[in-house]
Amino acid sequence: MSIIEQLFAISPYIALFITLALGYLIGKITIGRFVLGGVAGTLIMGVLIGQFGVQIDPGVKTIFFALFIYAVGYQGGPQFFSALNFRTINILLSAVVMTVTGLLCVLAAAMMFDLDSGTAAGLAAGGLTQSAIIGTAGDAISQLGNVTEEAKQMMQTNVAVGYAVTYIFGSLGPILMVSWLIPTFMKWDIRGEAIKLAESMSGGKPELAPGEFNAITDLVSRAYKVDENNPFIGRTIQQINKDMLAIAIEMIARDGSDIELDKAVSIKAGDIVIVTGRREAIAGHMGAATSEVAIPTGTVLIEENRQLIAKDAKLVGKTIAQIKAQANIDTYRGVYITDIIRGGHSQVISADFVVAKDDIIQLTGNAKDINRVEKSIGKRLGSAFTTDFIFFGLGMVAGLLIGLISFEIAGIPVTIGSGAGCLISGLFVGWLRSRKPAIGSLPLGASNFLRDFGLAVFVGIVGLQAGPEAINTIKEHGLTLLFLGMAVTIIPQIISFFISYYVLKIKNPIEALACVSGGRSANPAFAALLEKAGNATPVFAFTVTYAIANVLLTLWGPIIVGIISTQ
Numbered sequence: 001m002s003i004i005e006q007l008f009a010i011s012p013y014i015a016l017f018i019t020l021a022l023g024y025l026i027g028k029i030t031i032g033r034f035v036l037g038g039v040a041g042t043l044i045m046g047v048l049i050g051q052f053g054v055q056i057d058p059g060v061k062t063i064f065f066a067l068f069i070y071a072v073g074y075q076g077g078p079q080f081f082s083a084l085n086f087r088t089i090n091i092l093l094s095a096v097v098m099t100v101t102g103l104l105c106v107l108a109a110a111m112m113f114d115l116d117s118g119t120a121a122g123l124a125a126g127g128l129t130q131s132a133i134i135g136t137a138g139d140a141i142s143q144l145g146n147v148t149e150e151a152k153q154m155m156q157t158n159v160a161v162g163y164a165v166t167y168i169f170g171s172l173g174p175i176l177m178v179s180w181l182i183p184t185f186m187k188w189d190i191r192g193e194a195i196k197l198a199e200s201m202s203g204g205k206p207e208l209a210p211g212e213f214n215a216i217t218d219l220v221s222r223a224y225k226v227d228e229n230n231p232f233i234g235r236t237i238q239q240i241n242k243d244m245l246a247i248a249i250e251m252i253a254r255d256g257s258d259i260e261l262d263k264a265v266s267i268k269a270g271d272i273v274i275v276t277g278r279r280e281a282i283a284g285h286m287g288a289a290t291s292e293v294a295i296p297t298g299t300v301l302i303e304e305n306r307q308l309i310a311k312d313a314k315l316v317g318k319t320i321a322q323i324k325a326q327a328n329i330d331t332y333r334g335v336y337i338t339d340i341i342r343g344g345h346s347q348v349i350s351a352d353f354v355v356a357k358d359d360i361i362q363l364t365g366n367a368k369d370i371n372r373v374e375k376s377i378g379k380r381l382g383s384a385f386t387t388d389f390i391f392f393g394l395g396m397v398a399g400l401l402i403g404l405i406s407f408e409i410a411g412i413p414v415t416i417g418s419g420a421g422c423l424i425s426g427l428f429v430g431w432l433r434s435r436k437p438a439i440g441s442l443p444l445g446a447s448n449f450l451r452d453f454g455l456a457v458f459v460g461i462v463g464l465q466a467g468p469e470a471i472n473t474i475k476e477h478g479l480t481l482l483f484l485g486m487a488v489t490i491i492p493q494i495i496s497f498f499i500s501y502y503v504l505k506i507k508n509p510i511e512a513l514a515c516v517s518g519g520r521s522a523n524p525a526f527a528a529l530l531e532k533a534g535n536a537t538p539v540f541a542f543t544v545t546y547a548i549a550n551v552l553l554t555l556w557g558p559i560i561v562g563i564i565s566t567q
Contacts, residue, residue: 008054015054019045019460037179039459039528043172046463054464061461065523066422068454070399071447072530073426076539078434081427090504091515091541095548097504098496098519102128103556105491109484110564115162117141117561118155122162123481124556127488128520129170130549134159136557144565166485171462173489174525178513179532182497186509193509194533219336219364221250221276223295232267240267247277250303250366253296274301277336304367305338309437310359311378321351335365335373341437360437381437391429391440399425419523420550423543455527462524492520506541514538518545521553 008015023042102124110120121137124130141155183190226232232240237249251274252259252267259265267273272293275282310316320337339362340347340355347353355361360381363370374380403421433440442450493516500506500515510533517525518541526546529538 002052005052008052012054012056015049015052015464016056016457016460019049019464020456022049023460024456037175037528037531039175039455039524039531042456042459043168043175043463043524046460047168050464056461056464058461058465061458061465062418064454064457064461066396066399066403066418066454067450068458068527069419069523070396070422070426071442071451071454072536072539073423073428073543074395074430074433074442075444075447075451076536076543077427077430077432081431088544090500090506091511091544092548093504094496094500094506094515095519095545096552097499098492098516098545099128099549099552099556101492101495102488102520102553103559105488106556106560107563109488110560113480113484115564116155116158117144117564118158119162119481120564121557121560122159122164123166123484123488124553124560125159126163126166126170127485128492128553128556129167129174129522130520130553130556131163133553133557133560134163136554137561138557140558140561144561147565162481162485165481166488168463169482169486170489171459171522171524173486174493174517174520174522175528177490177493178517178522178525179528182513182516183509188509190509190513190529190532191534194535194537197508197510197537198535219276219278219338220282221274221295221301222282223253223272223274223293225291225293226267226269226271226273227291228269230267230269232273233269234266237261237265237267247275247282249273250276250301251299253299258299272296274299276301276303303365304370305362305364306367306370306374307339307341307360307362307381308374308377309379309381310355310357310361312376315377316355316357318355319351320349320353320355335363335369338362338364358436379438385443385445386441387443387446388439388441391433392442395425395429395440396422398428399423417550420547423546427543451530459524459527510537511541514541515545518542519549521546521549 020042023045024038025041026045027038027041029041106120106124106127109115109123115123118137118141121133121141125133125137137159138156141152141159144152147155179190182188237252240249249261249267252261252265253272253274254268254270274295320340337349339360340349340353341360341362342356347359361377363373363377399422400418401421402424403416403418405416405421429440429442433442496519497512497516501512506512506515510529513529514526516522517529517538526538526542529542530536
């Protein structure tokens, strides 16, 4: 045994992290418009490093995939439930087209190349990456009549052989199809299309990439010198701010120095007042008997954004104008409503907008002034950087329990599985968080880490486990089965895509690509699509097609065995 094999035997997780590092390194390789991507790179490196015989507990792969898919569901939950409509029927039909086409390709290959039931079922399991076919086909083989036990044992062995040979490309092929081949052929920019879809789902508001920000802010601060004829002279800060609901005087510079604001401070001629408010409102209030000047060098105005959950019965049902009037009572400076979030989406703020219970109201202003009005609005939203581990734990438990549910369709056992279970629970908790913002917090940074790291570990272990068996079987049985697996992987995707796009009218590029990956339950392909999209827009179409594909592909095992055994 080599030193490397000994090292990997002692600590197989060293092999796993080497796989991740090298996989994402080669994933950065760019040839023209083609970028392999970290997911495909990790799968390839897993197969290569797996030749050293790395043994990792399969349960590790299961739990990290569960974390990945839970985070995906959590991020997409609000959009998923809001997107449910009659258009879902076409997406469901897309999954049916994909799975039925896959079945027909397997049957055609079996008849043309005289494959036995076991090899054909293994071809379906690997080429369509549905491991459940191994179980359902094996059970069907064991129940065949007029077949010797030796023949049954051989066919069941061939199920595993066919699966091992075809599984690698069955995982890699869809990655290339949805992240490169189809977008290149259709001349689609996946990231650009994902941004456009996200904007349409959020009412037209642009989605910002990392490092980007909106330079045009609603609130601005400007400085004005008070002329001798200004009506503000002699009036206190509280009196002036009470009359100007859209803007407020935040600071006063007098004789070259700032003065502390309180109720008794009055405006004098020559004062420089720092005014904060909505851009469109400031000019109207400050236009007469004032002249705008540069804000004095070194001026610092510290304010806070604080998000509150609308709970107070006196607040719910009132308009923004009424709330502003109430909020600015007894404040020395202004308190502004700068955002309202409902159901996970920011709303357009207007004077007549009516606040509903559990809306998130973002106030901007001096901390002392916000403290005065906070109690009349509701509970402060928890930190944006704190995870609610109670709901996270319960969500994962619920997903794993849902995954244990099994049932029969035409006598064929079907198990939901931990992946689908955690996707369902993640969708629900994400949706619940958008409706009840006080619970279920999973910050974006935390959910992104769970999604990306969970995926990386899952794909890495898939490659490590499949690599040795696939290479050895190819050497033993030649390349025919490998090429048949490639055909079973590619042909259904091409047919399904064109039918979905041109017949079923699934015209949005992100949804069309998500249907391709979900329609054959290709989790690595979905992960690659998420990586390219950079947001959760593929979740809805993938989730719908994934659910249908999991059931139908599982049923194909005994159907393939039954049809071929009668030939």
